Amino acid sequence: MAGALLLCALAAGSQRPSPEGDDTAPYDTIPLKATATTALRHSGENVIEDTAQVLRPFFLKLAQKQEPVRVVHVGDSHVRGHIFPLVVRHLLEEDFGSEAVEDDKITYQTSGLATETGKPGLVYHILGINGAEASTFNNEERAREIAALKPDLLIVSLGTNEAHARDYRAEEHREQLTSLLKLLKDSCPSAAILLTTPPGAYPKGRRTPTGNPNTPTVCSVIRDCAARQGAAVWDLYEIAGGRTDACRNWTSLRMLKPDGVHFTPDGYTLQAHLLRDALVKAYNSYARAGLE
Numbered sequence: 001m002a003g004a005l006l007l008c009a010l011a012a013g014s015q016r017p018s019p020e021g022d023d024t025a026p027y028d029t030i031p032l033k034a035t036a037t038t039a040l041r042h043s044g045e046n047v048i049e050d051t052a053q054v055l056r057p058f059f060l061k062l063a064q065k066q067e068p069v070r071v072v073h074v075g076d077s078h079v080r081g082h083i084f085p086l087v088v089r090h091l092l093e094e095d096f097g098s099e100a101v102e103d104d105k106i107t108y109q110t111s112g113l114a115t116e117t118g119k120p121g122l123v124y125h126i127l128g129i130n131g132a133e134a135s136t137f138n139n140e141e142r143a144r145e146i147a148a149l150k151p152d153l154l155i156v157s158l159g160t161n162e163a164h165a166r167d168y169r170a171e172e173h174r175e176q177l178t179s180l181l182k183l184l185k186d187s188c189p190s191a192a193i194l195l196t197t198p199p200g201a202y203p204k205g206r207r208t209p210t211g212n213p214n215t216p217t218v219c220s221v222i223r224d225c226a227a228r229q230g231a232a233v234w235d236l237y238e239i240a241g242g243r244t245d246a247c248r249n250w251t252s253l254r255m256l257k258p259d260g261v262h263f264t265p266d267g268y269t270l271q272a273h274l275l276r277d278a279l280v281k282a283y284n285s286y287a288r289a290g291l292e
Helices: 002-006 056-064 083-096 140-147 170-187 215-229 242-252 265-289
Strands: 068-075 121-128 153-157 192-196 232-234
Touching: 056 068, 056 192, 056 265, 068 083, 083 121, 083 265, 140 170, 153 170, 170 192, 170 215, 192 215, 215 232, 215 242, 232 265
Parallel strands: 068 121, 068 153, 153 192, 192 232
Antiparallel strands: none
16 A cells, blocks of 8 residues: 555654653643655745744643643544544644543544543544635634533644635635634634645546636645734645645655545545644644643
């Protein structure tokens, strides 16, 4: 399987001292799983950009291990398909504890919401809607639904459907996403927000050399809104190879489905490992600095 080429040396176990041998860190650090990206041509560095350090309170709660720490992952069909966020959930449960949730069986036909036990550990709720754009979640009803889950971290994965709009307008996208972020911050004032960019896709019905021409603009809008609204950002598009190579990489690895938009289980699994490793890198950086 193509994914096996990339998901190498997945380490067992959860917490231990720093992989660099630093056992003086104020909090335990988490070993990376050595997810290789060498097969992704011209891949960007797999990191979360958090210039405002908005993830610090979330990471502190994870490190203290005193209560349930909740992630709510909202997004479009990449999230609604459950494979991508569910793999992230299981990986983070290995890292930070699974005692906070029941061992739910989650499939495409079920809800992606976790059943909480009340014990300390990681809770990862999945809330995806097929065809979703920023405007889909930009209303009071959706905001109340998200706030009721009491998130400590909100992961927002949108942009693919905006990029496929026949008359995509960057300023309208910017306005909708800015409004959504303000609504989420008002509704969930204690939640850190992490925006992710789309993984890349082809225009509907066509396999062009560089993929959907709107995707770079969509990603630029997402990054700009993150910077202006005090959110962190994980730029999966650039990590996957950006304009020149993202779609070529997914295609050569046979991780794109025939529609050129959605991914095989291997594709979503690779993306999940990449997001988990990016989160762990950021967590380890804060843990070594003391977090407080």
